[in-house]
Structure formats: structure tokens, C-alpha cells
Amino acid sequence: MAWASPSAFRLIxxxxxxxALLDLCRGSTIGVCYGRNADDLPTPDKVVELVKEHNIKxxxxxxxxxxxxxxxxxxxxxxxxxxPNSDLLAFSQFQSNVDTWLKNSxxxxxxxxxxxxxxxxxxxxxxxxxxxxALVVPAMQNVFTALKKAGLHKKIKVSSTHSLGVLSRSxxxxxxxxxxxxASFLRPMLEFLAENQSPFMVxxxxxxxYRDSPTNVSLDYALFQSSFExxxxxxxxxxxxxxxxxxxxxYYALMALNFKTIKVMVTETGWPSKGSLKETAATPDNAQTYxxxxxxxxxxxxxxxxxxxxxxxxxxxxxxxxxxxxxxESERNWGLFYPDGTSVYNLDFTGKGVTEMGSGGxxxxxxxxxxxxxxxxxxxxxxxxxxxxxCGPGNVDCTAIQPSQPCYEPETLISHASYAFNSYxxxxxxxxxxxxxxxxxxxxxxxxxxxxxxxxxxxVTYISFPHVFTSEQ
Ligand SMILES: *[C@@H]1O[C@H](CO)[C@@H](O)[C@H](O)[C@H]1NC(C)=O
Ligand SMILES: *[C@@H]1O[C@H](CO)[C@@H](O)[C@H](O)[C@H]1NC(C)=O
Ligand SMILES: *[C@@H]1O[C@H](CO)[C@@H](O)[C@H](O)[C@H]1NC(C)=O
Ligand SMILES: *[C@@H]1O[C@H](CO)[C@@H](O)[C@H](O)[C@H]1NC(C)=O
Ligand SMILES: *[C@@H]1O[C@H](CO)[C@@H](O)[C@H](O)[C@H]1NC(C)=O
Ligand SMILES: *[C@@H]1O[C@H](CO)[C@@H](O)[C@H](O)[C@H]1NC(C)=O
Numbered sequence: 001m002a003w004a005s006p007s008a009f010r011l012i013x014x015x016x017x018x019x020a021l022l023d024l025c026r027g028s029t030i031g032v033c034y035g036r037n038a039d040d041l042p043t044p045d046k047v048v049e050l051v052k053e054h055n056i057k058x059x060x061x062x063x064x065x066x067x068x069x070x071x072x073x074x075x076x077x078x079x080x081x082x083x084p085n086s087d088l089l090a091f092s093q094f095q096s097n098v099d100t101w102l103k104n105s106x107x108x109x110x111x112x113x114x115x116x117x118x119x120x121x122x123x124x125x126x127x128x129x130x131x132x133x134a135l136v137v138p139a140m141q142n143v144f145t146a147l148k149k150a151g152l153h154k155k156i157k158v159s160s161t162h163s164l165g166v167l168s169r170s171x172x173x174x175x176x177x178x179x180x181x182x183a184s185f186l187r188p189m190l191e192f193l194a195e196n197q198s199p200f201m202v203x204x205x206x207x208x209x210y211r212d213s214p215t216n217v218s219l220d221y222a223l224f225q226s227s228f229e230x231x232x233x234x235x236x237x238x239x240x241x242x243x244x245x246x247x248x249x250x251y252y253a254l255m256a257l258n259f260k261t262i263k264v265m266v267t268e269t270g271w272p273s274k275g276s277l278k279e280t281a282a283t284p285d286n287a288q289t290y291x292x293x294x295x296x297x298x299x300x301x302x303x304x305x306x307x308x309x310x311x312x313x314x315x316x317x318x319x320x321x322x323x324x325x326x327x328x329e330s331e332r333n334w335g336l337f338y339p340d341g342t343s344v345y346n347l348d349f350t351g352k353g354v355t356e357m358g359s360g361g362x363x364x365x366x367x368x369x370x371x372x373x374x375x376x377x378x379x380x381x382x383x384x385x386x387x388x389x390x391c392g393p394g395n396v397d398c399t400a401i402q403p404s405q406p407c408y409e410p411e412t413l414i415s416h417a418s419y420a421f422n423s424y425x426x427x428x429x430x431x432x433x434x435x436x437x438x439x440x441x442x443x444x445x446x447x448x449x450x451x452x453x454x455x456x457x458x459x460v461t462y463i464s465f466p467h468v469f470t471s472e473q
Contacts, residue, residue, distance in 0.1 A: 028298045030349060031058025031080070031315040032336065033268055034068075038322040040339040044071035047319070050341050051077055055349045060267060060315045062122065064105045073112035080117040080267070080315070081106070083139065085130040088121050091139035098142040102150060115156055118143055119201060119267065123163040125182055133185045136160050140192060159193060161201040161267045164246060167253055171395055173306065174234040176249030177256055190259045197261075199313075202250055203268035206242040207290070210281055211330075217242060218429025219281055223271075224293035228430060233397055237305035243269070243294065248306040263310070269294065270317040273344050275330035282330045288345040291316055291336070299351035372425035372435035374417035375442045383417045386437035390420035396427065418448065 034047065042050070044067045051059060052075065060080040061068055072079060083091055090097045106115065120140045124132035140158050147153040164170065166186070168179035178186055193200055206222040220226040222242045230239040232248075239245045250264050271290035275282030294314065303310040321335035321344065335344055374383055391398035400407040401416045421441045428434040435441040 026311075028301050028311045029058050029313045030295050030298055030351070031060060031078075031313070032056050032319045033060045033062075033270075033315050033317045034319045035062060035317070035322050035325075036065075036320075037324045038320060038339065039324055041320055042339060042341060044068045046341065048072055048075050048077070050337065051075075051319075054347075058313070058315065059319075060119075062119075064101070066105060066109070069106070069109040069113045069115075072114075073109060076114070078114045078116045080119060081115055082119040082122060083143065085121050085124065085127050085132045088124075088130060088132055088135040088139045091120065091142055092135040095142050095145060098139075098146045099149065102143075102146040107150060110152075110156075117157045117159060117198075118147075119159060119161050121160045123161055123165075123203065124185075125166050125179075126163055133182065137185055137188045137192065140189070144192075144196065153196070157198045158196065159198045159201045159265075160189065161203055163203050164205070164249075166202075167249055170246060170249035172230075172232040172234060172397075173237070173239070173245045173248035174232050174252050176252035178253045187257070190254070190257065190262065193262050194259055199263045199265035200250065200254060201265050201267040202247075203317075204243060204246050204266050205269060206246070207271050207281065209242060209246075211279060214281075215431070215433045216428050218431060219286075221429055222281075223286060223289050224297060225289065226429075228426070230427060232305075235306070239305055241293075241297070243297070244304040247312070248304050251304070251306050264312070266312065266314040268315055268317040270334050272330035272333045273335075274333035276328055279328065279330045282333065284345045288347065291347050295347070295349060295351040369445075370430060371444050371448050372418075372421045372430075372441050373444055373448050374414045374421055375440055376414065378440035380413060382438060382440045383413050386440040387413070387417045387420050390417075390424045390437070394420075394424045396420050396423040398423075422448075 062082045121136040210222040224241040271287040272282040273284040273287040318334045325331040
């Protein structure tokens, strides 16, 4: 695959930034998901009060519950409503089913209750029981047709939400690609979204990336407070948080299929405030840090490195702790509020207030850069195994140490291993554990570029320490 040069990308980005400015924009928005998998939640009327009191203007529900639609009439709050996966069969089979649903369950409450999106199906690739993937596009088309008959297809957009599992690759972001197993429903869905200017909806959870792979993902990087930067080697773009990297992976996956106009919308993200003993990162401090930083980042219209300045609408999961959610302890503790309406932790939805940050942990001692190289005492077999691992499952791009590439010389195992170890180490937060390689790696504080290719050239270095590797010039 041929990659455009960074400067070509910059041109494209500048052009898209201009277009974004020309397009009269309302700015990025922050909403909250109102999940109801609980038996102790307040009534919808009380929820309206709570939501207004906290200045929440956008809310996502997972169905079209009539009590809720009624309660939010004239509240000024904009709703995303949903068609559950269990309804996809009926919705895909007969247009009349959908027409009836719209007529009875939605239109009577609209426009007093503002509805801006209908999500048809949720994370269908995770739902085998309902045959959801096969049914979702026909159901979306029927919902669109019903809206069109009611003259509302321009005011209420139709889409469907996805988990990040829809990608087969998300790192580096520029290599983002959809899993080809899903092509049969994804391609027609993307065509539908492009044609109707509907967003691609995705649920993004840096928390799970950290929980499931703490050695590969640093907590600070997940919490938007990283002291290091991850550089995408294909684009030169600099990432300071996992959220942006995951969103850009989606944008690149869309671009790879030539869908360049579809926007991304984040229909769920968040951080749990409590978990089982094993889920050490699920704390109120971390949840507050993640959501506070998320809101500031989004409200600022920062965009992502691949889409600077692009508006992004984001929904935080979730309004309440939900006591009936199955799974690990954290599952029941994603809420911003307890069912009695008190806050689990303080959060400023305007993104403007100054909240004391929770201490999220620090991956690196910021006094100076460190490198990770191959230990001169490790056995050849251990070095080879660790090298294979780093360049394979470890996700290090080892192109530079291939024959005729810049870091092939010196052609020694220890030099190649050092290159791979250091890339892996920098790429994964420069934590001690990211330099273990079963004892084959050692951390050094002196720049090792004299005797290996570890930090010589910018494009082979994933991480730039401020003022140390400046790759742009
Ligand atoms: C799933 O849906 C597809 C398309 O409607 C259909 O052909 C297939 O038989 C369904 N599979 C199951 C297990 O219901
Ligand atoms: C792609 O999806 C299929 C079907 O869900 C799954 O078995 C496979 O592991 C996925 N591939 C990748 C690379 O995630
Ligand atoms: C780190 O990432 C690699 C490659 O993606 C994976 O094989 C490995 O299991 C991960 N480590 C942990 C602790 O999850
Ligand atoms: C807000 O945007 C400005 C300009 O784009 C940027 O320099 C700053 O870092 C952003 N702040 C946050 C919190 O993202
Ligand atoms: C951050 O680093 C300092 C110094 O290494 C350490 O004392 C402190 O406990 C760290 N904080 C966290 C939350 O890990
Ligand atoms: C960082 O490391 C230096 C030297 O290794 C040490 O003197 C300093 O106290 C450390 N800083 C923190 C915040 O731990």
C-alpha cells in the first residue's frame, strides 16, 4: 500500500479544516447515555430534572420508551433513540411494521420531544443470537423509508452503532481497517450512510484497552494525560491519547474503502468508577479524570490528529450505575449518578470549569528520556524469540531492519533486537514492564544511537520525547 507523504496529508487537512470553517458549525457536543438495565432508577420525570440541573443537552436512549419520550417533551434536550437488536427481524421484514412503529411510538411525541438520530441495532457484530448483522441494513432502509414518508428523513438521521471490534486492525491508526468478514453488511451500510450524510457510530472504550492489556497500553495514555507522544510512522501524526488514536483508526478504515465523507460519532465512551479487585483502574478518580479530560478535549473542537478541528459528537456512558448489568463488577459502575440522583463524582459538562484532576498515575519519570535495548548477556535464542515477538504480536513495524532498509546495518541480532525492543518500549508507554522481554531487554538512560539504529532517524521512532526527537523538521 502506498502512503501519502506527511506534507500531502497536511494539505488535505488544511483543506478540510477550511471546509469545516465554511460549514456553519454548531461545535462538538457532549451527551450522556441513559441506560436502564437497573431496577432502582428514578422515574423519567425525575431524570429530566436531573439532566437539566446538570446542563446535559444531549441524551441517548436504547429504545423508544414512550414514558421517556413524553417526559422529555419541551425539555430542550435532544434525544438519540434506538431500535434494539431484538426488533431487527420485524423491522427488516416488513415496511408496514416500521411505519406502524413510527406512527405510534415516535410521531405522537415529535417535535415536542427533539429526536435527532435513530440507531437501528447496536453493536451488531457482537450479537450472534439475533442474526443482527444480516438484518441491520434492511431494517435501516425501512426506517429511512418510513421517515421519508413522514417528511422527516432530513431531520432525523438513521445509523447503527458499532463496537471497535468491527476493525481487524487499529494500530497504528493509519493502518485502521475493517474486518473483511463483515464486508457483506458493512459495505451497503457505508453506502447508505454516505448517501444520507449519516455518521458512522462507534463505541470507544480506552478503559478496556487498558484493562485487558495493561502492559501494552499506559494508563496515562488512556486517561488523556500522557507525558509522551505516539507517532504514527506512516503519517507522522502525533497522538497523545488512545481515544484519538482509536477514532482515527475508524477514519482511516473508512478512507481505505474510499468513504471519505462519512463522519464519526462516538455513541458510547466512559470509565467505570468501581470494579472487582482485579480492575484496579476502575476508580472514581480515574473516571473523573477520563471524563473531565474527554469533555475538555471534545468541547474545544480540537478534532483528532487526522481530522483536526473536525466536530465530534460524543456520548458518555452512562447516566446511572445500572445494577442489573451482568458481567464483572465494573459493568454496574459506569454511571455518573447513583440511582438516587447524587453524583458518583463531580463532572463539569461545559468543559470550562477547573476541576482538580484525579491522579491517574504516571508511566514515565519526566526527568529524561529512556531507551530499551537488547541485553548483551541474553542468549541468542532468547533475543531471537523476543525479536520475533516484538515484530509479530507486539505490533512493532520492523520494516526498517529488513535488508536494504536504513536500520539493517549493523546486521547483528543484538542491533536488530535493540531496534525492535526500543520501538515496542516507546510505543507502549516506556514503562519498565514494556522493556522486560523475558529478561532480554535493558533500560538505558544514555542515547544508544551511537551503537545501534535505535533512535537515529525520525520515521523509525514511534515516540517523540519532547525536545529530543523532533521528526517534523
Ligand atoms: C440470517 O439472516 C439472513 C438474511 O436475512 C438469512 O438468509 C439467514 O437464514 C438468517 N440466519 C439465521 C440463523 O436466522
Ligand atoms: C474478523 O471477524 C471474524 C468473525 O467475527 C473473527 O472470527 C475474526 O477473528 C476477526 N478477525 C480479526 C483480525 O479481528
Ligand atoms: C500486548 O499486545 C500483544 C499484541 O497485540 C498481545 O499478543 C499481548 O497479549 C498483549 N499483552 C497483554 C498483556 O495483553
Ligand atoms: C484546545 O485547542 C487548542 C487549539 O487547537 C489547543 O492548542 C489546546 O491544546 C486544546 N486544548 C485541549 C484541552 O484539548
Ligand atoms: C508517579 O510517580 C511518582 C514518582 O515516581 C510516584 O511517587 C507516584 O506514586 C506515581 N503516581 C502514581 C499514581 O503512580
Ligand atoms: C526521576 O528520576 C530522577 C533520577 O532517576 C530522580 O532523582 C527523581 O526524583 C525522579 N522524579 C520523580 C518525580 O520521581
